[in-house]
Amino acid sequence: SQQGEEDPQALSIQEGENATMNCSYKTSINNLQWYRQNSGRGLVHLILIRSNEREKHSGRLRVTLDTSKKSSSLLITASRAADTASYFCATDDTGFQKLVFGTGTRLLVSP
């Protein structure tokens, strides 16, 4: 399987704390994207980082990419209860034009 892996599988934190999720993948990529999914719902695109970028910010989100290690991390700062969701990384493999999703991290932020 070409599916990427994420860790941790589950993360439980208190409001105000930071949450870090990691994603590892297997192939060469054009870009890597992070998505959020609330329980039983569709996916919401959070942020995209291109293969020639190393770090990107969007609001409380910070994404890093290390293509030499084939890994990425998503940091959510000052988490809120509303951030409770599953987070997936997805890689856009070079030449395939399709997204391959990671296994996901379930984040629970307690008030």
Add this chain to the structure above:
Amino acid sequence: GAVVSQHPSRVICKSGTSVKIECRSLDFQATTMFWYRQFPKKSLMLMATSNEGSKATYEQGVEKDKFLINHASLTLSTLTVTSAHPEDSSFYICSARVAGGAYNEQFFGPGTRLTVL
């Protein structure tokens, strides 16, 4: 932002019946749509890539006669689960890629929960 709808959002059917799920891009044209399947607390698994006006490309292990895909227009793709069985129960999600987009950003529908009794 780009909006993708799915209909129905939830369907319960008897074993042996066929179920059609629609995926529409509401405010943009999508030459390519994707169908995913998601089991509880699991990731999305790509089932097939649907291109407007041509046959869908199925991923390995996905039965094309079981999961019929029709992408008849730039804003509509349908997935028909034929002769559904309980093991077909799952959450089905479609996505659409903006035609001519600079990168492979996909906009996802809200999903359809299929329960086969």
